[in-house]
Amino acid sequence: DGGITQSPKYLFRKEGQNVTLSCEQNLNHDAMYWYRQDPGQGLRLIYYSQIVNDFQKGDIAEGYSVSREKKESFPLTVTSAQKNPTAFYLCASSTAAGAYEQYFGPGTRLTVT
Amino acid sequence: KQEVTQIPAALSVPEGENLVLNCSFTDSAIYNLQWFRQDPGKGLTSLLLIQSSQREQTSGRLNASLDKSSGRSTLYIAASQPGDSATYLCAVHTGNQFYFGTGTSLTVIP
Numbered sequence: 001d002g003g004i005t006q007s008p009k010y011l012f013r014k015e016g017q018n019v020t021l022s023c024e025q026n027l028n029h030d031a032m033y034w035y036r037q038d039p040g041q042g043l044r045l046i047y048y049s050q051i052v053n054d055f056q057k058g059d060i061a062e063g064y065s066v067s068r069e070k071k072e073s074f075p076l077t078v079t080s081a082q083k084n085p086t087a088f089y090l091c092a093s094s095t096a097a098g099a100y101e102q103y104f105g106p107g108t109r110l111t112v113t
Numbered sequence: 114k115q116e117v118t119q120i121p122a123a124l125s126v127p128e129g130e131n132l133v134l135n136c137s138f139t140d141s142a143i144y145n146l147q148w149f150r151q152d153p154g155k156g157l158t159s160l161l162l163i164q165s166s167q168r169e170q171t172s173g174r175l176n177a178s179l180d181k182s183s184g185r186s187t188l189y190i191a192a193s194q195p196g197d198s199a200t201y202l203c204a205v206h207t208g209n210q211f212y213f214g215t216g217t218s219l220t221v222i223p
Contacts, residue, residue: 006156033211042202042215050209058210090156092211099164100144100206104156 003027004105006091011110013085021076021108023091029103030096032074036060037088037107046089049074050096078110085112115140115207119214127222130193134217136186136203144206148177148188151200151216160201161188193221 004025013019025032031050035043045058049068063082068074074093078085088109094102116139126132136146145164149157161170161177163186169178176189186203202216 004156035213040215043204043213045210048210056209088154092157099162101159101162102147102204102206102211103159104149106156107154109154 004091004093004103006089006105006108008108009106011108013110013112015112016080017112018080019078019085019110019112021078021089021091021110023074023076023105024072025074025091025093025103025105026072027093027103028071029093030071031094031100032068033092033094033102034058034064034066034074034076035090035092037090043090046076078112085110115143115205115212117203117205117212117214119201119203119217121217122215123218123220125220125222126193128193128195130221131189131191132193132219134188134190134201134219136188136214138184138186138205138212140207141181141184142207143181144208146177146179146186147204147206147211148175148186149202149204151202157202190219193219195221195223197221 007022033048034046047066049055065077090107091105147162148160163179174191200216200218204211204213
């Protein structure tokens, strides 16, 4: 089955700790994205990558970091500098040319207390 | 910067009714527009993708239209069913990024 996996589904952390969210895709897509979803605010872009070893900041990159060492993987680290990290995080991928149809993973709900 | 708006924010209809969801965007320079469905606590499921050169796409009971010049898209759902209850989001692709609306929460009442 082709698709995007995110793990874990639920994640709990204490304030001040860094945490890394996993995203893996087997769709052979070049582009990958991380979004944050908060109630009433829609999806906001954190980081995106259109090719291995390259990524760009989205609208709300402060307090987050990413890496893209492999085409299939795009992990997101939520650092202690992120002031309000509790949210639903969604990973997506698409082709980097042509139709650009975007596919999403099931999401990770992060709760920081 | 591209802004995407969806009205209404919430909609309740009786089962069997046909309905239209609206999506508007401020910059007509888009590559495509995509409609998604999101169930509570889940990821987004792609419903329809309309390329910038297309006017509409159909899949089963769903029909999406695109008018780039006016910055509008509609998602038409025919003969609604309780299983259609979900949040529907539209997104436009501008070449680098996707921009999302805040969604319309649809409830279909049996």
